[in-house]
Amino acid sequence: MPETTYREAVRDCLAAAMRQDPDVFLMGEDIAEMGGSMGVTHGLLEEFGKERVRNTPISEAAIAGAGVGAAIQGMRPVVEIMYQDFITLSMEQIVLQAAKHRYMSGGQVSVPLTVRTQGGAGWSPGAQHAEQLEAWLCHVPGLKVVYPSTPEDASGLLWSSIYDDNTVVFFEHRTLYPIKANVPEALSPIELGKARVHREGSDVTIVAIGRLVHVALQVAEQATEEGISVEVLDPRTLLPLDEDAIINSVMKTNRCVVTHEAVTRMGFGAEIAALVQEKAFDYLDAPIERVGSKFTPIPFAPVMEQYVIPHEEDVMAAVKRTVARI
Amino acid sequence: MPETTYREAVRDCLAAAMRQDPDVFLMGEDIAEMGGSMGVTHGLLEEFGKERVRNTPISEAAIAGAGVGAAIQGMRPVVEIMYQDFITLSMEQIVLQAAKHRYMSGGQVSVPLTVRTQGGAGWSPGAQHAEQLEAWLCHVPGLKVVYPSTPEDASGLLWSSIYDDNTVVFFEHRTLYPIKANVPEALSPIELGKARVHREGSDVTIVAIGRLVHVALQVAEQATEEGISVEVLDPRTLLPLDEDAIINSVMKTNRCVVTHEAVTRMGFGAEIAALVQEKAFDYLDAPIERVGSKFTPIPFAPVMEQYVIPHEEDVMAAVKRTVARI
């Protein structure tokens, strides 16, 4: 299994799908000659040509919507929204159109569209290029929401997203693009809706997504030294959610910390906490802790930005507060 | 104190603000001659003229954004988005512009804009005219979010929203417009960020918003007959949230049900549950129950629509499950 970056994993999956299937094509700003603003689609124009790797105007509503229309005709378009902040401009097409056509038509229509987008802080982009908006999309019946944290998950989940007959919003984290892992050469699809336990443990479960999975793994490592056994679980698919995996884990560890880069208020962690306290109430030895960004827009100056977003020490502190209970 | 409908309460507050203050003006689709699609702005054109009661084109992004621009110049615009479903078209202007200008400018700019919108199911409008999207907005630092459930709250909170120096998204529920209550003739502002306890009780706290406040009050009434004492609390301002009022109530009752019309997954109730289990962990005698719409878009056929949205029996069942614990 060759070492592959998260960026390459996404690209290789797109290429594999396009090679086997003429219905798959890409639309997005600067994805052709430039290979995408994050370099993810690098080289695809050369292999697949400009009909299938389509540079678009800056029209986030129309390109999402063109994806919807093509998907209804049986294509499997993959649309890239350059920064997830700009998904604010596609919300009508994603939420009122893509997510609802099947239902409103009484099951006649399906919309096998994949919307890839990326974002996240940590490199001083300022407040309009650093949103983490996965929570919004999880509130929308009819959508699926995927957020891989590793190269192998990116590959296997993107494949399943493209071949899912529903619209999937697929989140990538900007700072994860360079990370490397072994990814099977032959694409191995990963079923949507299945969580991944990255590391087993017995004292506390950290439910983490995106960049924070890696933070959680480091915290788990450190925690061992202090005699705390941490289980790290990444839902990977946020909607539908693998409730069983999460609940089972917390029933075993009796404690839960949930962490993501978005602000905690109304963030994805709120859903995890609400769910876990409901389904594992009698098993909980401590309140479920949420760790996310402080409640501000993302500031520019690196010193403030780093202060706002969550780090190992924040997650570790939450783990310790949790374990200190009883 | 005269009996006033929720609809009139909103209108009278708008009129009062416009009478005393030339900086207040209105923009929205069909708000002038027609008095708004819900009749809320009825009569305002006649009193204030078309410069201040501005019919707009169907341009949800531009009208929200024109509100942002005018607010920065010191006006206090009130923009109406006819159905909150269409706020999906204004999300960029509300979330990336209105909510962030103050922060991104290091405190130079303020954006005293009010965005009024309404929605909700129960009258068979179908899936694109029935969203409840308050949860999304609560995830956005820099915004305030208000959702009154009674005429007097609508009046007092709208006043405070208009005079708040931040952008406030103000949710109204379509089925509440005709409800009546005594509203003081002289406008009495209600501070943003303060919850209202509608009814005291000792066995369980129902945290409810919008239409569900009235459902909760009826449940409370019924529950008395079965010997269950229910406290009903309406946060009214969803962001910032009156955490103390909620936590204190649950510390007293030791049980909590949270209810709204939106789907529960990633809905406002998730935040309440996450918060309460964290801050009142040792006081909870039962899991916090969430009651909201079933996880579907809103169907058209009345029989299906009624099945999907929450009713008294759903809230009552949750109350009973909660009380049955211990």
Add this chain to the structure above:
Amino acid sequence: MSRGVTKLEQPTRLSRETLVSFLEEMLLIRRFEEKVEERFRAGDLSGFLHVALGQEAVAVGVCRTLESDDVIASTHRAHHHCLAKGMTPNALMAELYGKLEGCSRGYGGSMHLYDLATGNLGANAVVGGGLPGIVGAALSFQLRGEPRIAVAFFGDGATNTGAFHESLNLAQLWSVPAVFVCENNHYAESTPSHQHMPITDLSRRAEAFGMHCVVVDGQDIEAVYLAATEATAHARAGNGPVFLVANTYRLTGHYVGDPQVYRPKGELRELRETQDPIPRLRELLGVDEESWSALEADVKATVEASVEFAKSGTDPRPEDALLNVYA
């Protein structure tokens, strides 16, 4: 109205047979819509209904130029497009009654009418919301080399939306086989055009994209049909999209129940007298009282049958609401 004589002072460019079939279809739509108004007032129908009295010629004139595998997307005001594109009155009425036999199985309602079998991709309750999808549909026809076209219907008010601009821009840029039919009825809800658009000649909208534009009197079905024939042929031949403006009039309220306080006094009466496409075509064809009565009777029977069909349809079970959320 002239009786019993075929007046041909104004020569028709289409065969009498074709025009008579247009008249039939338009009358069916008219009576269907009136029935909807009646049933709403009677309390049979719930939700939010918009009928298209006065705009029948646009729907019929355009849809009659389409092949059955061409697709359309419509708006909140959709019944006329649906019927013209081939949806049965039964399936439509049943949907308005919220029945499983409805075109959308009762999940959609008046603003969400789908019929994949007749190429109907759905009414859309978001103004402008259906346009991007039409670009995507047309793009897929282009990519697959299929000789199909995609048609979006929308109103004058919709031309103020960002979605309109982005969609036409993209369509022209990629030269997809789409036709954008603007049904300019001079109002967006209560707002007259001069209050919501800075221009009066809608063809100027197409200038921004260099898009081919055709403007037509939407109350003249023959003119609509001929203009649409040109437009659809242009798109189908791969010459790029077309902006087709049909100037028309809404001879009723915005929604069923609209008191229309915003209308200048007398406007509606005058429009009904001068701008009704149905008497206009009847007159052109010189349809006599007898043929007219026969026609009316046919149409009436169809409409009544649709109400019967709808009323005796199956209510969904409440828990059916849980189906069809995901594929």
Add this chain to the structure above:
Amino acid sequence: MSRGVTKLEQPTRLSRETLVSFLEEMLLIRRFEEKVEERFRAGDLSGFLHVALGQEAVAVGVCRTLESDDVIASTHRAHHHCLAKGMTPNALMAELYGKLEGCSRGYGGSMHLYDLATGNLGANAVVGGGLPGIVGAALSFQLRGEPRIAVAFFGDGATNTGAFHESLNLAQLWSVPAVFVCENNHYAESTPSHQHMPITDLSRRAEAFGMHCVVVDGQDIEAVYLAATEATAHARAGNGPVFLVANTYRLTGHYVGDPQVYRPKGELRELRETQDPIPRLRELLGVDEESWSALEADVKATVEASVEFAKSGTDPRPEDALLNVYA
């Protein structure tokens, strides 16, 4: 380049003094931007930077026609507009360094530059995102009867956004005193205009609204200034908004660090030789080597001072991040 002689074969319409002051400002912007590129490469600056090499004449030519209480909104590529509207190089550079002395106190960064005191409502990292706000600002001037105008700068790529369409439409409908300056540098990031717009003549965009339009060579500062004078006077006089298209060239990458793989070979060199507004003005004015050197020295000193100022500025405390979320 000619030395020491005032060539006036091509007669100037503005005074030499004015043109010299333009040259100074443009050179300051140029050297400032080059310094930004240098400091970024040196690792001093973080985040996402877009410089405006080659587009100086548009910013200076337009902003010099504005009053100090007129307002502007800019884009991700904003330094030139900010400096031209009166922001000090110190405040700008300090912001890029993330210091409290920065124009946005370190909260904003290169794409979020605010300076209310000079009428600068902020750079905007959302393409098209600043346009609706300019309509609102202009509307408030109109409502208050103030003789001020509001100006939006944006690129060719921005004319593809829904926000562009909705904003210009609303501005024209309400006849607000706004000027929309499209800085057409023929690229949106890596995408050349012909790949993102179906038209080449951007003035067609204004047709959709019936908006007054002025097109100008953006590399000719005199022409820009005169066109902007007309445009701003038009808007200020209450004659409605204006669409001002300045055709220009970006003589560097889209962002600092852009390898520009998408540029045709030789394009950049050729543009630099033929389309640089600064040598063009120098030549027109016949600035001799000595005056030029003096000018360069002045500008260099200002730029260096701004770097010194920025470097010795105050870092925010981490917890300052919690301030300014709400008013």
